[in-house]
Amino acid sequence: MVTWTGLEHFRVGRFNPPPPAIEADDFVYDLRPRWPRGEERGKSPAIEESFHSRRTFMETWRLPLSSSIRGKLISAGYTSLSSISSVSSTDLARETDVKITESEAFEILKMANQVTGSSSCNGRSSSLVNGARNAWDMLHEEEALPRITTSCSDLDKILGGGISCRDVTEIGGVPGIGKTQIGIQLSVNVQIPREFGGLGGKAIYIDTEGSFMVERALQIAEACVEDMEEYTGYMHKHFKASQVQMKPRDILENIFYFRVCSYTEQIALVNHLDKFISENKDVKVVIVDSITFHFRQDFDDLAQRTRVLSEMALKFMKLAKKFSLAVVLLNQVTTKYTEGSFQLALALGDSWSHSCTNRVILYWNGDERYAYIDKSPSLPSASASYTVTGRGLRNSSSSSKRVKMM
Amino acid sequence: MKPRSLLSQSPTTSLKLTTGCETLDACLHGGFPCDSLTENVAESGCGKKQLCLQLSLCAQLPISNGGLDGSALYLHSEFPFPFRRLHQLSRSFHLSNPSIYADHNDNPCDHVFIQNVHNVDHLFDVMSKIESFVKNSKTRLPLKLIVLDSVAALFRSEFENTPSDLRKRASCFFKISGKLKQLANKFGLAVVITNQVTDFVESSDGLSGLRIGNLRCLYSSGRRVVPALGLAWANCVNSRVFISRSDDSICQERREDDERSGSSYVSRRARRRFDIVFSPYLPASSCEFVITGEGICGRDAEKMDSTFLESGMVVREHQIDTRSLDKIAST
Numbered sequence: 001m002v003t004w005t006g007l008e009h010f011r012v013g014r015f016n017p018p019p020p021a022i023e024a025d026d027f028v029y030d031l032r033p034r035w036p037r038g039e040e041r042g043k044s045p046a047i048e049e050s051f052h053s054r055r056t057f058m059e060t061w062r063l064p065l066s067s068s069i070r071g072k073l074i075s076a077g078y079t080s081l082s083s084i085s086s087v088s089s090t091d092l093a094r095e096t097d098v099k100i101t102e103s104e105a106f107e108i109l110k111m112a113n114q115v116t117g118s119s120s121c122n123g124r125s126s127s128l129v130n131g132a133r134n135a136w137d138m139l140h141e142e143e144a145l146p147r148i149t150t151s152c153s154d155l156d157k158i159l160g161g162g163i164s165c166r167d168v169t170e171i172g173g174v175p176g177i178g179k180t181q182i183g184i185q186l187s188v189n190v191q192i193p194r195e196f197g198g199l200g201g202k203a204i205y206i207d208t209e210g211s212f213m214v215e216r217a218l219q220i221a222e223a224c225v226e227d228m229e230e231y232t233g234y235m236h237k238h239f240k241a242s243q244v245q246m247k248p249r250d251i252l253e254n255i256f257y258f259r260v261c262s263y264t265e266q267i268a269l270v271n272h273l274d275k276f277i278s279e280n281k282d283v284k285v286v287i288v289d290s291i292t293f294h295f296r297q298d299f300d301d302l303a304q305r306t307r308v309l310s311e312m313a314l315k316f317m318k319l320a321k322k323f324s325l326a327v328v329l330l331n332q333v334t335t336k337y338t339e340g341s342f343q344l345a346l347a348l349g350d351s352w353s354h355s356c357t358n359r360v361i362l363y364w365n366g367d368e369r370y371a372y373i374d375k376s377p378s379l380p381s382a383s384a385s386y387t388v389t390g391r392g393l394r395n396s397s398s399s400s401k402r403v404k405m406m
Numbered sequence: 407m408k409p410r411s412l413l414s415q416s417p418t419t420s421l422k423l424t425t426g427c428e429t430l431d432a433c434l435h436g437g438f439p440c441d442s443l444t445e446n447v448a449e450s451g452c453g454k455k456q457l458c459l460q461l462s463l464c465a466q467l468p469i470s471n472g473g474l475d476g477s478a479l480y481l482h483s484e485f486p487f488p489f490r491r492l493h494q495l496s497r498s499f500h501l502s503n504p505s506i507y508a509d510h511n512d513n514p515c516d517h518v519f520i521q522n523v524h525n526v527d528h529l530f531d532v533m534s535k536i537e538s539f540v541k542n543s544k545t546r547l548p549l550k551l552i553v554l555d556s557v558a559a560l561f562r563s564e565f566e567n568t569p570s571d572l573r574k575r576a577s578c579f580f581k582i583s584g585k586l587k588q589l590a591n592k593f594g595l596a597v598v599i600t601n602q603v604t605d606f607v608e609s610s611d612g613l614s615g616l617r618i619g620n621l622r623c624l625y626s627s628g629r630r631v632v633p634a635l636g637l638a639w640a641n642c643v644n645s646r647v648f649i650s651r652s653d654d655s656i657c658q659e660r661r662e663d664d665e666r667s668g669s670s671y672v673s674r675r676a677r678r679r680f681d682i683v684f685s686p687y688l689p690a691s692s693c694e695f696v697i698t699g700e701g702i703c704g705r706d707a708e709k710m711d712s713t714f715l716e717s718g719m720v721v722r723e724h725q726i727d728t729r730s731l732d733k734i735a736s737t
Contacts, residue, residue: 174616174617174618174637174640175618175619175637175640175641175643175646175684176618176619176620176640176646176683176684180686181686204409209587209644210441210442210443210587210590210591210644211442211644211686212686213420213439213442213686213687214412214419214420215419215420215435215687216686216687217412219687249413252412252413253411253412253413255412256409257409257410257411257412258407258409258410259410259591261584261587261588261591261592262584262588268407269407272407276407293580293584293641294580294584296576296577296580296641297577297580297581297584298577298581299577332641333637333641334576334637334638334641335613335637337569342613344613344616347641364617367622390689
């Protein structure tokens, strides 16, 4: 039994270290422009700072080395792992105040790389079960994950900054509400480079209905590049280095487009995705438009359909977790006969509704399109309006009707 | 499994089939797209058949003129098929595009294949034969357009209004749509399906008034209508286009000073409107058009005068529908 007391925190290093005399090389000044993303969930500045510092300053003394070597390194000023990894073994050995041999230096670097190689938190294994992580580490990781903006700041606000990676998000609505538009917008926005606050990744677009039109994607890509260029003009007036390198055609090249014409093809493709993404590691979003079309045909055995669908859902969840990407599934709407009357519900039945982590429902309210967070483990239910313009998804012009909390 | 390169087409737009009318083409950004199902919803007598016949002929135009350089397959489920109107349109089409037919000495009607469909099972039967037809046919122009007129008539008689029958009907919709999309994808076909409307009846669950697309309510001939076959069918098509007719008409007084008669006459045409209900790439827009002897043409004041003179057709009736046009054509 491990009792989690304050002592454990201290032993593992969970306290604010004294700030170093010199600033570490990798300290990041957050100069990235807030380009049209909603505000992330409000965090108190103190917690934000300590998380940040924890991420960047990793103590040398926690390395599994002999204490004498550790002492030498720290006295020489190598307090953070990043400072060690930036130096080569010969340089380390040559340092006059650090009296270590070259082989020792090599060992130190190997150790440092091992610890920083696995992401920030896995190095500290104070867990009993192999592979288990504690909630504190998971919170770190979740806070650190970037989100894909939808280009509509109201929508981003209710989504907590955008579509989250490592999650399966289901978006459903009546025909003509803008599901395909959201899909295309996300496949373009995931490619926004890191300097502009995006992920700089690629997209996989699985089209089951034939709704993807290249000219529309080109139109949205052009608008995205124009917006980026406009922001470069605002933010980096004196800093000509980061010009927008992307062209709309490059954006289209980075969308891997698959067209499936039957449910067997769909299942085969989903099974193949693991291999495909292992070969193309920079894929950051998988969009399926729509997941239901081929499954609403004649399935003699509905139980079989449920089995096939839950297998597919499981595969998507595994993909999302394994490669840290976002999976967006677009769904259709059907009428369900419940409690003596017909009501609107997302297609594929009740058992499918458990398969996704987040669910967003798109609907008409008067003459405006609204999005409503129907299911989410961490976000409150809220709705926001958006419009579909020639440039893609944008805020609706009626600024008075902002985010409605329920 | 390899992804398809999006930049393989140049220019990066999908091929479009022109409607033969500039105003409608402007609304559609070029015409009806290939590799996509477009649904044409209209009340009877609004011009669905005219548009379909015109498309079957325009498919034979060369690609540089907005056509698909191909033949058309017209599946019709409503009787009778307007043969006379097709002949009339094809005659004027042949006159305006002689180059396509000059070398081979055929006429436009040779490239429109007509098949009647009685019910849903017959349709499945026909669709299974289409693939072999496309591959093995020795016609000069390959098949590039499928018109299904109309899908609602197929489902009229066989299905009751019970939940289980409605479910069966819905799965038939997806089967038809899936098969047509597969054919469209494999051979690069454009598919146009027509649908009818039913009157809007306010029901307790409010689902019949469910808004689908850009228009809050669809009005035709002064009454509120709803596309037939419901929400399930709406999920099966890629784009939906609504043609409506209003009771007021466009009057035109013309004074013709020629030797035959120095009289003036008034023509009346019903005002027809073309709306985009939903589409993956088109903004919401609408335009007006009229139907002449030559076919559909956009309602543009100057243009209408000139085509009016050319067609030499005087329409005295308030309503235009295929029956009356056939009558006029045969005289």
